Amino acid sequence: MDDAGRLRQAGLRVTAARLAIMRTVGEGDHLDVEAIHRGVCERVGQVSLQAVYDSLNALQRGGLLRRIEPAGSPTRYETRVGDNHHHLVCRHCGRVTDVDCAVGHAPCLEPASDAGYLVDEADVIYWGLCPPCRAEARSARPDTARV
Amino acid sequence: MDDAGRLRQAGLRVTAARLAIMRTVGEGDHLDVEAIHRGVCERVGQVSLQAVYDSLNALQRGGLLRRIEPAGSPTRYETRVGDNHHHLVCRHCGRVTDVDCAVGHAPCLEPASDAGYLVDEADVIYWGLCPPCRAEARSARPDTARV
DNA sequence: TCCTTTACTTGAGTCATTCAAGTTTGCTGC
DNA sequence: GCAGCAAACTTGAATGACTCAAGTAAAGGA
Numbered sequence: 001m002d003d004a005g006r007l008r009q010a011g012l013r014v015t016a017a018r019l020a021i022m023r024t025v026g027e028g029d030h031l032d033v034e035a036i037h038r039g040v041c042e043r044v045g046q047v048s049l050q051a052v053y054d055s056l057n058a059l060q061r062g063g064l065l066r067r068i069e070p071a072g073s074p075t076r077y078e079t080r081v082g083d084n085h086h087h088l089v090c091r092h093c094g095r096v097t098d099v100d101c102a103v104g105h106a107p108c109l110e111p112a113s114d115a116g117y118l119v120d121e122a123d124v125i126y127w128g129l130c131p132p133c134r135a136e137a138r139s140a141r142p143d144t145a146r147v
Numbered sequence: 148m149d150d151a152g153r154l155r156q157a158g159l160r161v162t163a164a165r166l167a168i169m170r171t172v173g174e175g176d177h178l179d180v181e182a183i184h185r186g187v188c189e190r191v192g193q194v195s196l197q198a199v200y201d202s203l204n205a206l207q208r209g210g211l212l213r214r215i216e217p218a219g220s221p222t223r224y225e226t227r228v229g230d231n232h233h234h235l236v237c238r239h240c241g242r243v244t245d246v247d248c249a250v251g252h253a254p255c256l257e258p259a260s261d262a263g264y265l266v267d268e269a270d271v272i273y274w275g276l277c278p279p280c281r282a283e284a285r286s287a288r289p290d291t292a293r294v
Numbered sequence: 295t296c297c298t299t300t301a302c303t304t305g306a307g308t309c310a311t312t313c314a315a316g317t318t319t320g321c322t323g324c
Numbered sequence: 325g326c327a328g329c330a331a332a333c334t335t336g337a338a339t340g341a342c343t344c345a346a347g348t349a350a351a352g353g354a
Contacts, residue, residue, distance in 0.1 A: 067218075071216035071270070088261065099261070099262060100260070113246060114235065114275075115278075116281075118281050120274060120275050121273070122274070123273075124269065124272075126261070126264065127266065130262075131263035134264075134265050
């Protein structure tokens, strides 16, 4: 199904702004709101930042987008929904990279003990340094290359 | 070792405010900054909120406290450091509960593929409803009790 | 006890995000 | 094709968590 169909299926109206958001997020790599806003304006002309926030929330509630909120950095969005893949986040530059889970099909969805909670989702974030930032750290401080 | 010793070991000065923070966080249950501030003021009299922020950062950098930052809710702190246990977070009331990992000793620290990242930490958050909020949801809307 | 450095205070500032009120537009039903 | 209504969008202001900056107080080694 195309984006317009998915929007309708979620009970949302089809607008140029929302189609542009879907395409921008889909073609981008875990973009933040500001970057999505820029991309949308390039595609369809001036759209207010608030409209982007509003639509992103609607799209997320409708299950068309997934929201990623690494501690200490602005919210990002991706179109890969429905699986429960996880994310690598670079401590230095904030880059986010998808990663499949190590433990099978419904990974990490079952904690050792749920303490009576009704668990519906597991968020897993691996923190570290991405390859470019590793290289940079190595060349800047050769003695601490292993960090 | 007591808190004063741990502070010194981390290269930090021992002050009444910091000891009060350690005790407040240690006796509390994943408190946020505002609650810690209240607790500290009850113990040692007026301490500025900024001092609490500053100290919490210092204590976290020194490895005496662990910071938990669930998406969409203010930062919380706990004294259980050094293991890599995970957290259950209630979507409704924000309560945070410790949980050991399902997959052994160094749980989840190894993603299926690290994409070249140098991973040093894994954050795992299970989202759901805590027992009191489940009960509340059940009595409020019996037809959706399973949600 | 002095002196340096760290911690604390007060006050202002930032940033991502939300709220509110009014206008425009998609889309259902005539 | 057109009217009417709810959803979406615009503009502008507000919020909340947190940080920055400059000056004062106090910890702890010399």
